[in-house]
Amino acid sequence: MRARPDRTVPRTRRAPRRRGVALVLVLVAFGTGATLGSAYLTSRSGSAAIAANVARSATADWTTRSAANIGVAVLQTSVAPSALPTAGAVFTGMTIGPATVNAYITNLQGQPPTAADTDLLLTTVATAGTVKTVGQRTVSFKPSMSVANAIDPEMGEYALYANVSLRIDANATVGLWSGSPAARAARAAKIGLGFASRSGLVIDPAARLVSVMLFPSAGAAASLQTDIATRFCGGKILGLSPKSIGFVVPAAVSSAPVVTLLDRTITGGQATLPAGRHSGVYPEKGAVVTIGAAGTPTSYVFDELDVSTQAVLHVEGQVALWVKGAVTIRQQGGIEMGPGSTLTMYLGDSLSVDDGAIGADRAMSRATGRVASTLDPSFTPSRLRILGVQRLLALGTPTVEFGSGSVVVAAIHTPGADVDVDGSTVVGRITGRAVRLRSGSALFYDPRLDNGAGYTALDGPLYAAGGSPLPSLSLALSGFVDALGAAALPASVQSALRTAGVVDALGVPTNLGGAARSAQRASATDWPAAALAQEKRNVTGSGLTLGLVTTPVTVQPGDSVLTLGAGGTAQVQGANQ
């Protein structure tokens, strides 16, 4: 039983309990308030920062455009893109408003331009605060080119040039060679006509013409203008008649010392022919016959050449070859280009490639089913130039024939020969007397053969302002003596124009000469790099695709609008990504 407390004993006073609840509540309230307040303030400051970045982005954007305008203006002066103090840099560190801008000029492969590059890429990078933007423009650059340099005696600006007639059958194709970087530079495959009659041009409705322009010569039938409007992507009846003539074999080649007067048949195995004059050369049955030597220009003269049954004529170094008689490549034979080699073949008579390949490698020539799209891009048509030699009319008309699935990678200028392409592919170009592309044939043009300043460049050095030919130019062309050969044409025409006072001492028309700025020298078009980046396409200059370049431009990751990723891919950052 529990005892009752003794109430007579005074109770000790219980100590009051300390109650800190209020303090805790106050601290919690303060903490909550501080958290909310800081969140609110952070939100407010974040908004300001975002708005500032948007403003910087706009600043960088218009600064990029301003820099591009300045860059184009620089190129419109006498500045040569290939001779900039710092390769590829038009200017760096320029301050425009609150931003710093750099401008770079490259060729379409993203490399510093050379003197031969006329299609260029201007890249401007503007930095405003932490925001960086990149803009690009393609620039069509026309250097202060002399008339002599503008006139290409090999007529490389034309994919096809026919002196007498041109026939393109159903299912024959003419277009650009996609292996050429310049195919993406708003270039076209141009067809030129050296004849005036409408009847000389026969193009089947089922022929495939992709990105092809037509440029008939002066005096052509007006009805050809209708063809330009209906069948081609552009063109014009020119105000002059281009000079399409053959070459004279240079003395350095024609005077090559005699090596042998005996025909030589090489059956299987390998052989190397010394430079000089040979008689007939007949590789056969898988033989590999080498001409030339790496790093050394050499000259050869053959009376005749016949490469057959999987044999190969292998070219090393820079070789000039004059074949006085016929050239025949057949039965999976080929002319193979060694690494970095070039071959200039002066063709004295006819050329036939039947079930073979020239200008490529032995894998292509020996293949049973040749596919031109598998061609290595290093085999460019400019490496094999086939030049028809001036010859007496009495000797008859030579022929150039490609058949049985042959692949030809060459720039062919045989203005006196009838050209017949049957079920074969030509990567390069053709000049001929009467040209026919039969069904199943294809001609893919490499726009790099076009210097951009020739007969079809109406804003080039051969034309005055307004697009009419330079005074006295037509007279100089028609007055040229064909027997001198095409190589002598440019200098002769320039000399005549200089005598007439049309060009200056350097042969440059007054509208393009001197140091004054001229809008004709460079014209630019925005390149939709940002749009392509948004489409997540690899827009790095890969040789096939034109776009953002990684060198010498350096763009850091984290740019607000445009960033470059691994491998040079470009990406756009945004709210949804």
Place this chain on the structure above:
Amino acid sequence: MTHAPRRARGLTLVELLLALSLTALAGLGTASMLAMIGQSTQADREGRSVVMRAHAIHSRVRAYLEPALCVLQNDPQRGGLAVWLMDQPGPGMVNLSEIRVLWFDAAAKTLTVERVAFPDAWPQSAKDLADVTVPAASDFLSVMLAQRALGYTSSQDVAREVWSAQWSFDPGASGGVANARRVLLTAQVGINGSAATGVLVAAGLPNQRRPAQ
């Protein structure tokens, strides 16, 4: 001496009511403050979202319009705007690969861009041959739809939660939109599925030129 125990004194009803009233007032004030801060923060967040979304739309739409060569077609009924983005093969002519169509889908509330993209497995030569020229008088939207039916197109979002989109052009563009040098997009962009906010995108076409044919 002993103290008489103090008698515990209770709250009067008035005191209790007063205390409850003061507590309620304080609680109400705190709740109001929290709500206000919350709303303000939410408004900031939405404002930021609007800014970011507007900036994204600005950047993406202008990326297609400003380098474009020509507005080829505008059809509000079908919600499509076709532009000629660039001129690569066939200079002066519109090729399939050079067309972009900005589609507004009112049902899906999206603004997308569509382009012709031939299969990767095709060799480049086949793509080049398929990249045919499209006459300038064509119905470019139908051309794109035809390519889509073949499976040869690729689409990407430009913006989502777009409630409305309307294209307008500079008043000097007589003779059709192909002559337009200024393009204005008026759009309503939704925020978290709720009220839409207006977005304006203006772009110039400094490279404007009509296709040759």
